Amino acid sequence: MSAILEIKGLRKQFGGVTALSGVDLAINEGEILGVVGPNGSGKTTLFNVVTGVHKPTAGSVTWKGKDITGIPANQISRNGIGYTFQQAMAFPGLTVFENVQIATEHSAASARTDFAWPTPASLLEFVGIPGLAREKAGILPFGSLRLLGLALALATRPSLLLLDEPAAGLNDRETAALVGLVQQFPGHGISVCVIDHDMKLMQSLCKRLAVLDFGSKIADGPTADVLHDPKVLEVYLGGEL
Amino acid sequence: MIKFASPLRALIPVLVVLLLLALVPLMSPSNRFLSLAISAGINIIALYGLSVLFGQTGILSMGHAALVGVGAYTAALLARDFDIGFWGSIPVAGVMAAIVAAVIGIPSLRVSGHHFVIMTFAFGQLLTIILTNGGEYTGAATGLDMQQPVTMFGIALDPLERFYLLVIAFVTISAVASWAIINSSYGRTLRAIRENEKLAAALGINVGRHKIGAFIVSGVFAGVSGVLLAYFLRHISPGQFASFPSIYLALMVMIGGARLLLGPLAGGILVSFLPEVLNLDPVQSRILYGVCLIAVILFLPNGLIAGIADGWAWLVKVSKRAQASGDAREATR
Numbered sequence A: 001m002s003a004i005l006e007i008k009g010l011r012k013q014f015g016g017v018t019a020l021s022g023v024d025l026a027i028n029e030g031e032i033l034g035v036v037g038p039n040g041s042g043k044t045t046l047f048n049v050v051t052g053v054h055k056p057t058a059g060s061v062t063w064k065g066k067d068i069t070g071i072p073a074n075q076i077s078r079n080g081i082g083y084t085f086q087q088a089m090a091f092p093g094l095t096v097f098e099n100v101q102i103a104t105e106h107s108a109a110s111a112r113t114d115f116a117w118p119t120p121a122s123l124l125e126f127v128g129i130p131g132l133a134r135e136k137a138g139i140l141p142f143g144s145l146r147l148l149g150l151a152l153a154l155a156t157r158p159s160l161l162l163l164d165e166p167a168a169g170l171n172d173r174e175t176a177a178l179v180g181l182v183q184q185f186p187g188h189g190i191s192v193c194v195i196d197h198d199m200k201l202m203q204s205l206c207k208r209l210a211v212l213d214f215g216s217k218i219a220d221g222p223t224a225d226v227l228h229d230p231k232v233l234e235v236y237l238g239g240e241l
Numbered sequence B: 001m002i003k004f005a006s007p008l009r010a011l012i013p014v015l016v017v018l019l020l021l022a023l024v025p026l027m028s029p030s031n032r033f034l035s036l037a038i039s040a041g042i043n044i045i046a047l048y049g050l051s052v053l054f055g056q057t058g059i060l061s062m063g064h065a066a067l068v069g070v071g072a073y074t075a076a077l078l079a080r081d082f083d084i085g086f087w088g089s090i091p092v093a094g095v096m097a098a099i100v101a102a103v104i105g106i107p108s109l110r111v112s113g114h115h116f117v118i119m120t121f122a123f124g125q126l127l128t129i130i131l132t133n134g135g136e137y138t139g140a141a142t143g144l145d146m147q148q149p150v151t152m153f154g155i156a157l158d159p160l161e162r163f164y165l166l167v168i169a170f171v172t173i174s175a176v177a178s179w180a181i182i183n184s185s186y187g188r189t190l191r192a193i194r195e196n197e198k199l200a201a202a203l204g205i206n207v208g209r210h211k212i213g214a215f216i217v218s219g220v221f222a223g224v225s226g227v228l229l230a231y232f233l234r235h236i237s238p239g240q241f242a243s244f245p246s247i248y249l250a251l252m253v254m255i256g257g258a259r260l261l262l263g264p265l266a267g268g269i270l271v272s273f274l275p276e277v278l279n280l281d282p283v284q285s286r287i288l289y290g291v292c293l294i295a296v297i298l299f300l301p302n303g304l305i306a307g308i309a310d311g312w313a314w315l316v317k318v319s320k321r322a323q324a325s326g327d328a329r330e331a332t333r
């Protein structure tokens, strides 16, 4: 397996707070990689630094062999990295259809002509909310808003999707539906890196897991091994595991 | 397939209103009325630009009259120094105002929205100062006179009725241009920025560049409006493009509403004619504007037209519900 995204020595400081202290992480082509860790361990920051929301303090990010460290968010998207935010969001005053239409119109269409969901309608169909097309995004129930967020990220025709707690706030049925969707991505040429606190969800989605604690990676490997790693057990103190 | 109402539904009411307004000269209105209507129309052209900037992109300019001034002075200088008339001035003034918008927009739109409001306001003041101190070239505080009338196919358009129709034609073009922008993918991009900049960037939209672009587009409308103003007034001076006219433009777009196509039309007409209809002196009308602005911001945040549309939708809903419950009662009887 070859790495599609390679993160080396990534550091991020917010004033005196060190959110990331030199993280190395590779995401392989075609995998679903899980990133877990306690609250405030730097998971979201890791995504934000990769996606250009924040500039890193030090370190490098290499995408398909190209250095993309610190480039602006809109160019990251155009390079084929899509992401969803931990706080589910959309364009609240616009219709669901318009939301997805905007995202499709800005996809670097030339990058992937073979894309499985080229139109807004096909994206809404895929995530399962075609009936909401005419509704304003601002009035969607939370579960549907998460699905819309996924459709928006997917509309950019990514080769890698970064999902920040995509199941947070979803009920069991919605979570199961989401798992069903995410599992299809590798088959469509989309690698996935997903953050979540729900270990059951992570076990069903990810063959490989990386664990962050206080801004450092403390474990990385096959899911079952990582979950039995004494260092990881210590971090979670037998709590959530 | 997901079906949506045709975008023409937004344009047709505006075209109907403009058609009716074009018939006004048939009712032999007074010159006073025509003059007011012409000023209103000239403002409305600039308002259609502001509706792209404020309504679609969510950026407020508090110095927009300065861009109108750029258009007006361009027309006056072209006529004086190059013997270029009205029709030649239109494209040049549009481009000049666009360039000036880019010069203000590039440094100030990279920062925040609040910053931009202050920058545009400061720019409005700056332009007045430059024009006032421009010596012979800009006519200093006295300003410049326009000698030539507007002609079309050899016909002079300076009788008020004809000039009025010319303005209506330009308002129509502005409304259609604004409508075309709103309904294009470019318009959607601007709305995405208005709704959520962070998400817009995540989807590949270059937020900074498009904000500057929207300001430049609004500048073109302002420049064209300035040419008409110069040829209508026959005399322009720096004071006409200072802060008060800018505030009026912002007021008109907020009162009428910036997001719907009827908004600029309603705002421009109301703000121009209300003091006349109510027979107010300038001080009273300023107080009225202030009160109107506060009322609109508090009660109709999307402007009068959107407020009326929402009110209508609410009435329809209530009456339907009343009917439904009435039917239900009927059925249980």
Ligand SMILES: Nc1ncnc2c1ncn2[C@@H]1O[C@H](COP(=O)(O)OP(=O)(O)OP(=O)(O)O)[C@@H](O)[C@H]1O
Pocket: A014, A017, A018, A019, A037, A038, A039, A040, A041, A042, A043, A044, A045, A046, A086
């Ligand atoms: N924009 C910011 N400014 C200042 N500090 C920040 C910022 N973003 C994150 N931090 C800090 O960086 C650290 C890591 O935060 P981060 O959001 O990455 O954690 P997380 O692992 O995603 O947590 P959670 O599971 O709660 O989402 C925290 O101490 C947080 O307070």
Ligand SMILES: [Mg+2]
Pocket: A043, A044, A045, A086, A164
């Ligand atoms: Mg987080």
